[in-house]
Amino acid sequence: MNAFELYNPTKLVFGANMVERLGELVEPYGKRILLVYGGGSIKKSGLFDDVMFQLGRIGAVVHELPGVEPNPRLSTVNKGIEICRAENIEFVLAVGGGSVLDAAKAVAAGALYDGDVWDFTIRKAVIQEALPIGTVLTLAATGSEMNGNSVITNWETKQKRGLGSKHIYPRFSILDPKLTYTVPANQTVNGIVDIMSHVFEQYFTLTTDIPLQERFAESVLLTVIENGEKAIKDGTDYDARANLLLAGTYALNGTLPNGVTTDWATHGIEHEVSAIYDIPHGAGLAIIFPNWMKYVYQERVGKFVQYAVRVWGIDPAGKTDEEIALAGIEATRAYFTRIGAPATLGELEIGDEHLERMADEATQFGPIGSFKQLTKDDVLQILRNSL
Ligand code: NZQ
Ligand code: ZN
Numbered sequence: 001m002n003a004f005e006l007y008n009p010t011k012l013v014f015g016a017n018m019v020e021r022l023g024e025l026v027e028p029y030g031k032r033i034l035l036v037y038g039g040g041s042i043k044k045s046g047l048f049d050d051v052m053f054q055l056g057r058i059g060a061v062v063h064e065l066p067g068v069e070p071n072p073r074l075s076t077v078n079k080g081i082e083i084c085r086a087e088n089i090e091f092v093l094a095v096g097g098g099s100v101l102d103a104a105k106a107v108a109a110g111a112l113y114d115g116d117v118w119d120f121t122i123r124k125a126v127i128q129e130a131l132p133i134g135t136v137l138t139l140a141a142t143g144s145e146m147n148g149n150s151v152i153t154n155w156e157t158k159q160k161r162g163l164g165s166k167h168i169y170p171r172f173s174i175l176d177p178k179l180t181y182t183v184p185a186n187q188t189v190n191g192i193v194d195i196m197s198h199v200f201e202q203y204f205t206l207t208t209d210i211p212l213q214e215r216f217a218e219s220v221l222l223t224v225i226e227n228g229e230k231a232i233k234d235g236t237d238y239d240a241r242a243n244l245l246l247a248g249t250y251a252l253n254g255t256l257p258n259g260v261t262t263d264w265a266t267h268g269i270e271h272e273v274s275a276i277y278d279i280p281h282g283a284g285l286a287i288i289f290p291n292w293m294k295y296v297y298q299e300r301v302g303k304f305v306q307y308a309v310r311v312w313g314i315d316p317a318g319k320t321d322e323e324i325a326l327a328g329i330e331a332t333r334a335y336f337t338r339i340g341a342p343a344t345l346g347e348l349e350i351g352d353e354h355l356e357r358m359a360d361e362a363t364q365f366g367p368i369g370s371f372k373q374l375t376k377d378d379v380l381q382i383l384r385n386s387l
Contacts, residue, residue, distance in 0.1 A: 143252025
């Protein structure tokens with residue numbers, strides 16, 4: 001097991017109607033609030049009114065940054081930063097999915113930085129401070145509610161990049177499973193694939209003798225596989241939504257990578273696809289991940305055998321390790337297809353025009369991944385296999 005540090009300061013407030021706690025959670029940070037939200041789902045569901053009511057109870061002065069896009073854009077983040085500066089904002093409140101949370105984090109860091117917030121993504125500057133952030137999450141997917149990461153897209157240069165810091169962990173996140181009842185089936189699917197992919201990035205590792213981390217990861221996968229299908233079938237199944245929501249948080253809140261060398265190559269590749277084609281992150285991952293698995297499994301067949309047997313219940317009797325490993329990968333693809341996720345870039349009308357550029361960008365700082373270090377040519381091959 002590698003040496004590691006675990007740091008997570010986010011207070012998780014989980015359960016039905018927990019938005020009632022919003023005022024009391026925000027109050028210590030000040031009354032001048034920037035409320036960040038997306039394209040309108042929170043207005044349709046009534047959550048916007050509930051949030052405004054709770055903020056009204058503490059006499060908050062609320063400014064708004066509406067219209068955060070899925071794959072949130074730098075231009076929108078910059079609008080938020082301007083509001084923070086002009087209005088002396090003290091606290092940034094994100095209400096929505098991962099995109100809204102990520103935009104709010106970038107706004108919070110950019111507001112206290114003299115230069116361009118994009119600097120944080122290109123390693124030109126390091127986040128030294130940020131306005132405090134809180135979130136009300138409405139979609140199980142990214143884990144952004146309990147981590148210090150944000151992913152934003154520079155639409156002008158077609159680059160999607162991450163920024164991260166201990167300063168942009170949410171101070172609190174409210175997770176009410178009922179708020180995810182209105183998530184449409186296709187977004188539920190994208191979330192399921194994203195959560196599973198976060199586990200894969202940390203589970204497929206060359207680090208050995210890590211039974212606790214492996215069983216944590218397998219239990220998150222099994223929970224998502226089971227409850228994901230239930231949530232798609234019945235969007236108002238409270239327990240299914242609750243289990244999915246909590247699994248999403250645990251998949252990326254710093255629990256799974258303890259002492260483990262993680263991979264993250266597939267996320268790097270997917271970000272290049274969505275930077276150009278603006279596709280949902282989960283859809284891109286559903287296409288690419290099984291192809292990454294097929295490309296790399298021979299680096300450590302035993303880990304894929306364990307995955308096949310423990311997660312998909314593949315019967316090893318009479319099969320070679322190679323066959324068991326491949327059966328696990330096929331089971332992954334079959335599950336994604338069964339829940340309605342795409343399997344090829346072609347299904348999203350993406351051809352081979354920009355594959356070269358994507359592979360270049362993905363490897364601009366050198367080979368990516370650790371299970372197998374991928375060069376530009378490897379990335380290109382995985383993308384071609386995904387067409
Ligand atoms: O914009 P609104 O109207 O709110 O609608 C959203 C959006 O259209 C809708 N939605 C959200 N909650 C809803 C709802 N519709 C009905 N009812 C609700 N309760 O869902 C659509 C997608 O929302 P989005 O926030 O984009 O989805 P997600 O949470 O999957 O976030 C994706 C973004 O997060 C990044 C991705 O790259 C992508 O940009 N990631 C962030 C990570 C992080 N910060 O740690 C890690 C991830 O790997 C990922 O890269
Ligand atoms: Zn992801």
